[in-house]
Amino acid sequence: METWDTQLRKGGLELAVLLLLWRHRMYGLELLTSLGQAGFAVSEGTIYPLLNRLSTQGVISAEWVTGESGHPRKYYRLTASGLEQASRMVRQWTEFASAIDALVENNRFSLERVAPQKGAKA
Amino acid sequence: MQPESHVLLREFNRRLRAALKDAPNHVRVEATLEVESHVQDVLSRGRGTEPEPEQVACILAGFGTPEEYASALTSQLPEAASATVMSGVKDMLTAGTDLVHGSGRLILAIGRQAFALIESAVRSAVAGARWALPRLVMAADAVRGPLWSARDLVVAGGRHAGVGAAHLAEKARAASAVAFRTGRSARRLGEDCAQFAGRTAGLAGRALRWTFRLLAMAALAVLALISLGVAGFAALAPDIAGFFVHAFQTEVGLFLDAIRAETIARYAPGNPAAYVQTGTAVVAGALTVAIALAGLLGFMLWSARRRRGSLTG
Numbered sequence: 001m002e003t004w005d006t007q008l009r010k011g012g013l014e015l016a017v018l019l020l021l022w023r024h025r026m027y028g029l030e031l032l033t034s035l036g037q038a039g040f041a042v043s044e045g046t047i048y049p050l051l052n053r054l055s056t057q058g059v060i061s062a063e064w065v066t067g068e069s070g071h072p073r074k075y076y077r078l079t080a081s082g083l084e085q086a087s088r089m090v091r092q093w094t095e096f097a098s099a100i101d102a103l104v105e106n107n108r109f110s111l112e113r114v115a116p117q118k119g120a121k122a
Numbered sequence: 123m124q125p126e127s128h129v130l131l132r133e134f135n136r137r138l139r140a141a142l143k144d145a146p147n148h149v150r151v152e153a154t155l156e157v158e159s160h161v162q163d164v165l166s167r168g169r170g171t172e173p174e175p176e177q178v179a180c181i182l183a184g185f186g187t188p189e190e191y192a193s194a195l196t197s198q199l200p201e202a203a204s205a206t207v208m209s210g211v212k213d214m215l216t217a218g219t220d221l222v223h224g225s226g227r228l229i230l231a232i233g234r235q236a237f238a239l240i241e242s243a244v245r246s247a248v249a250g251a252r253w254a255l256p257r258l259v260m261a262a263d264a265v266r267g268p269l270w271s272a273r274d275l276v277v278a279g280g281r282h283a284g285v286g287a288a289h290l291a292e293k294a295r296a297a298s299a300v301a302f303r304t305g306r307s308a309r310r311l312g313e314d315c316a317q318f319a320g321r322t323a324g325l326a327g328r329a330l331r332w333t334f335r336l337l338a339m340a341a342l343a344v345l346a347l348i349s350l351g352v353a354g355f356a357a358l359a360p361d362i363a364g365f366f367v368h369a370f371q372t373e374v375g376l377f378l379d380a381i382r383a384e385t386i387a388r389y390a391p392g393n394p395a396a397y398v399q400t401g402t403a404v405v406a407g408a409l410t411v412a413i414a415l416a417g418l419l420g421f422m423l424w425s426a427r428r429r430r431g432s433l434t435g
Binding site for chain 2: 043044046049052069071074
């Protein structure tokens with residue numbers, strides 16, 4: 001179960017990063033914090049390699065900025081191809097989620113029988 | 123940042139760079155800068171209550187060990203490209219090594235072969251020299267005699283030729299001197315002949331002139347004698363002289379009459395007056411022509427005499 005959940009989150013992490021960068025640029029810690037708030041508890045050892053890969057692929061672009069913090073920060077933003085890829089991934093996710101939702105809906109009664117309801121006696 | 127935090131960060135980055143030694147330089151630089159920037163960002167938020175070095179250690183722990191983080195970073199690089207690059211580099215190194223080895227072996231083989239060839243050539247040359255040297259000495263001895271004789275012959279021939287050439291040159295010089303003298307003689311002869319011819323022509327001219335003079339003088343003398351004779355005859359025998367004069371006048375008159383009649387008949391038949399006019403005109407014209415000719419002749423003679431005088435003068 002943990003492995004499936006981990007895989008699921010791993011699979012969705014890239015889309016989550018692209019969606020977070022959709023509106024504006026962000027730096028590493030900012031992304032980590034936002035992902036944590038979205039339910040993606042990832043570590044630095046996971047997010048930074050992912051950002052480097054996406055940058056190498058040209059999905060995102062990175063630039064060092066020395067701002068108010070006084071030390072340089074690496075900001076990431078979506079590129080044009082990153083926008084296209086994010087849109088594609090959203091479509092695919094929507095189809096996938098719809099398919100799963102449909103399966104869940106079809107088997108609702110079965111699931112309700114298996115999963116105990118709140119307050120229901122065993 | 124506190125010194126202990128710096129130490130932890132530096133150590134982490136040192137190990138991270140070591141683990142990324144095969145990665146491109148910009149990857150190493152970016153990775154260490156990113157770690158440092160992240161640590162500073164977390165510290166600047168100031169959430170933790172632990173001492174700063176412990177916070178830094180906790181942050182760094184989120185990256186995993188430097189080796190694990192480096193592995194995660196490099197595994198995210200385009201695998202095909204790096205593998206191809208590494209494989210290609212390995213292949214190149216292997217090929218280069220093989221090439222160097224092969225080239226070395228080839229050079230060695232060529233060197234050995236060349237050395238063997240040179241050695242064989244030297245041996246052959248030495249053997250050939252050993253065989254040929256005595257024979258060359260013998261041949262040289264055999265040839266030397268005739269050579270010296272030939273040399274003497276050539277020297278003698280040359281000497282004779284030189285003598286002959288000198289003799290010929292002397293002859294040529296003598297002949298040219300003779301020719302020169304002959305030429306000079308011919309020139310002198312020509313001059314002499316010309317002078318002689320000139321003198322002869324001069325003499326001839328002079329003789330001719332004297333001849334004419336003599337003839338003229340003779341003619342004048344004859345005329346004078348005749349005149350004297352006539353005058354004497356007329357003085358001594360007036361009757362006979364008168365008879366001859368009368369006869370002469372008659373003959374001249376008859377002659378003139380004949381001329382007049384002929385002239386009238388030819389140019390003015392039946393018009394004697396025209397004859398007189400014509401005759402007068404003819405006589406006048408003839409006299410004029412004669413006078414003109416005489417004048418011209420006299421002028422030519424005078425100018426010739428004057429020119430001769432200027433040439434000789």
